Amino acid sequence: MASKQNSKFTSALGHSKATVEKSHISHASKKRIREIRKLGFNTDAIITGLLKGNKTQLSKAITLIESNANKHEHAVKKIIAASLPHANKSVRIGITGVPGVGKSTFIESFGNYLIQLGKKVAVLAVDPSSSISGGSILGDKTRMEELVKSEAAFIRPTASGDSLGGVARKTRESVILCEAAGFDVILIETVGVGQSETAVHSMTDFFLLLKLAGAGDELQGIKRGIIEMADAILINKADGQNKKAAKQAKVEFKRALHLYPEKRSNWIPKVKLCSALENWGIEQTWEMLTNYFSLTKKNNFFEENRKQQNKYWLLQSINEQLKSQFYNHPEIKKELAEQLEKIHQQKTTPFEAANYLLTLKR
Template identity: 50%
Template sequence: MKQSTTFEPPPISEATASLEAGVLAGKRRALAKAITLIENTRADRRAEANGLVSRILPHTGKAIRVGISGVPGVGKSTFIEALGLFLVKTGLKVAVLAVDPSSRISGGSILGDKVRMEYLARETNAFIRPSPSAGTLGGVARRTRESMLLCEAAGYDVILIETVGVGQSEIAVSEMVDFFLVLLLPNAGDEIQGIKKGIIEMADGLVVHKADSGNEDQATQAQRHYRNAVNLVRAKRKDWRAPVLRASSTEGHGIDKVWDMVSRHRRLLCERNQLESMRSAQMQRWFQTALEEELLDRFHEDPRIRERLADLQARMRARRLSPHHAAEHLVDLFLS
C-alpha cells in the first residue's frame, strides 16, 4: 500500500479536548492538568500529550521566554519571585516553570517552589509549576518546552524558566528561550572561577544578585570583575554584548533595570527580524532532541531488548564482553 505523503496528528480524546479548551480559556486548573498530562511517561498518555501540543501550537509564540540560571545559593527563587511580582504589577501575566533537581538515588524531588514563592503564588495573574528534572541534562525538565508552549497558549505574557544550577550542560536552556539570564554572587574572588566560560558566552545578561545594603562594595567589585570577564569572551551576538547589572530582591533594588535589559534585547530582536529565525532554529534543535528521545524510548520498550539486556550486562560485569560490542549487538537486534 502506498503510504500517504501527508501527516496529521492523531485525534485526541474528549477529555484532552476539554483540557485544550480550558488552556485556551486561560484556566489555571486546566493548564496544571495539561502539564501533568505531558509529563506522563505512559505510551498512551504520550500520544494524547503530543496531540494536545500540536493542536495548541498556533496559539503560541507571543510570550517573552526568559531562562534564569545561577549557582546554588545565589537566590534564584527569591529573584524570580521579585521579578514576577514586579511584572504582575505592570499588568503582565507571568508563568514560572521551576525545575527541581531529582535525586539520582531515589528519583524524587522536593518540588517546593510554591512554598519559596508564596507571595507570587497568591497572584491571580501568576502561575507557578515545579517539575522534576529527572536527571535530564541542562537543568531543565524533559517536557519544559511543551510546558512553556501550554503557558503561552493560556495567555501568559512572560515565561520564566528556573534551572537547577550552572554547569557546562546548562546551555541547553539557552536553546529554548529568548533571553538567558545568569545570576552571580557578589563576592567575586574565587566565585568567578566557578562560572564556566561556556555559560558566560551563552548569557544574554548577567546580574550580581544579593547586592544588599552593606554589600555595595563587594557587589560593585564583582560587577567590575564580571564585566571584564564578559569582554574577554566571544559575544553571543555581534550587536549585543551581555550587560552586567546589580540587584537586590530582598530590598527591591535593580529589578526594574533587569526587566528593562530584557525588554531592550527583545526590541532589538524584533527590529532586526531575528526573533522568528531564532525560534525556528530552536524548533529544529527541539525536533532533534525529541527524535533522539523517541528512539531511546522505543529501544528500551522493545521486549527483545529487555530480554537480552540482563545477559549482556552479566557478560560485561564478568569482563567477557565490551560495552561497545554489547551496544552494537542490541542495536542490530532492535533494527532486525
C-alpha cells in the same frame, strides 16, 4: 552553655522545619496526582479551559504532557495541536545560577513587578531529582509565597528526572501550553548545576545568569560556556555589607565579558546589580530586557533564533524517541540483562555488548 544549647535547639528546629516542609510538599504532590488520576482526563474540557486561561486545566495538561504512559499519547497530541495556533506570543527568559544565589527570591520580586505592569507570568521551575532515590522536593511554591497567590501568575515545579542537564523532558511543550493559556512572560528556572544551562538556553529568548559577590568565585567561577551563553549577568544580594563587594564584582565581570566574541544578536551583554530581598534593581532589569527584545526583533535575530531552536528540539526529540524505543523493545530488555551479566563475568566488553545490542534493532 545556654548559648550552645539554644544554638542546638535552633539548628534542630530548622532541620525539623525543613523535614516537615519536605514531607508536606511530597504529600501534597502525591495527593494532587491521586486526585487527578481519580477524576480522569477529559481532553476537550482541558483544551477549552486551557485556552480560557484556567490554571487548573493548564496544570492537568502539563501533567499529561509529563506522563510517559502510552495511553495518554493521543490526548497529548490533541492538546498540543490545539495549543500551537495560540502559542509563540510570549517572551521566554531563562534564569540560572548556583544554589543559594537567590533565584526564587529574584523570580518572586521580578514576577510581582511584571504583574504590576499588566503581564501574566508563568514560572517553570525545574527541581533536581536525586540520582539515588529519584525523588525531588518541588519546593518552589513554598519559596514564592506572594507570587503564588496572584491570579496572573502560574508556578509549576517539575522534577528534572534523568533528562539532559536536569531540565524536565517536557519543559518545551509546557512553554507552548502556558503561552496558549495567555501567559506573555515565561520564566524558566534551571537547577543551576550541570548542563541544565545549555538546555534552557536552547529554548529561551534571553538568558540571565545570577551571580553572588564575595563568594570567592568572581573570576574562578567564570566558565567559558556559561558566560558565552549569558545575555546578562545579574549580581544579586547587592545589599548591606555586601554592596561594596558587589560593585567590585561588577567591574571584574565587565572586564571578563570583553574577552568573549561578539554575539550574533549584536547585543552587548550587560552586568547589573540588584537586591531581590530589598526589591531594587528589578525595574532596571526589565528595562534591559525590553531593550534586548526591541533590538533583536528589529534585526530579525529574535525570529531566526526561535527557528534554530525548533530545529534543535526536533533533533533532540528524535534522539529521545529512538532511545525510548530501543530500551522498551522486548528483545533488547531481555538481551540487555544477559549482556550486563557477561560484562560482569568479563566475557565481553561494554563496547562489544553495545554493538551486539544495536545490531538487534537493525
